Amino acid sequence: MQVLKDKIEAEGVVIQNSLLKVDSFLNHQLDPELMVKLGEEFAHRFKDNKVTKVLTIESSGIAVAIMVGLALKVPVVFERKKKSAVCNDDVYSTTVYSFTKNESNYVTVAKELLTAGENVMIIDDFLANGEAALGLTHIVEQAGAHVAGIGIVIEKSFQPGAEKLQKAGYRVESLVRIKSFSNGQVNYV
Numbered sequence: 001m002q003v004l005k006d007k008i009e010a011e012g013v014v015i016q017n018s019l020l021k022v023d024s025f026l027n028h029q030l031d032p033e034l035m036v037k038l039g040e041e042f043a044h045r046f047k048d049n050k051v052t053k054v055l056t057i058e059s060s061g062i063a064v065a066i067m068v069g070l071a072l073k074v075p076v077v078f079e080r081k082k083k084s085a086v087c088n089d090d091v092y093s094t095t096v097y098s099f100t101k102n103e104s105n106y107v108t109v110a111k112e113l114l115t116a117g118e119n120v121m122i123i124d125d126f127l128a129n130g131e132a133a134l135g136l137t138h139i140v141e142q143a144g145a146h147v148a149g150i151g152i153v154i155e156k157s158f159q160p161g162a163e164k165l166q167k168a169g170y171r172v173e174s175l176v177r178i179k180s181f182s183n184g185q186v187n188y189v
């Protein structure tokens with residue numbers, strides 16, 4: 001998606017040739033006009049899939065997910081991160097290891113918000129090792145719902161996440177795919 005590549009070129013910062021910092025438009029400050037465009041692009045790619053709900057994980061997925069929900073006219077749910085794994089019968093839960101923060105998070109979704117038979121589109125900001133996205137699929141499956149597909153804003157294709165998800169049978173739609181970082185530059189697939 002060219003408008004996203006242009007934004008990354010203009011404002012993205014490559015850290016240690018492994019991480020991309022996009023705090024100025026996606027992860028801390030948000031560019032609303034760009035968010036609308038990202039939402040419309042995902043909605044276009046999934047327009048024939050009868051999506052009934054969008055699911056993401058707090059916090060960075062929420063801005064994009066709500067724009068997808070707006071474009072598809074469906075509700076948006078986000079996984080909450082909880083501090084402890086307190087047993088609660090009213091939630092679906094899983095544990096997600098965070099690549100950037102080097103910590104595990106216990107995440108939950110209230111059972112009443114996700115029901116069997118729903119067709120759920122998963123959204124996240126980045127795809128690296130696939131932990132966050134797989135955690136989202138686990139929640140959908142616990143609910144007896146179906147994963148319509150996984151929409152990713154920025155895929156780092158040099159990490160195994162996309163391949164892992166595709167091997168598990170999920171459709172992955174990434175708006176940009178990064179092949180590598182070199183000397184602070186972003187190289188696309």
Ligand code: 5GP
Nearest residue numbers: 019020099100126127128129130131132161
């Ligand atoms: P994964 O679970 O696929 O290993 O990593 C995806 C999660 O880690 C995303 O939800 C995102 O928050 C974070 N992440 C992974 N790589 C990057 C990166 O290069 N830049 C930023 N800003 N976040 C990243």
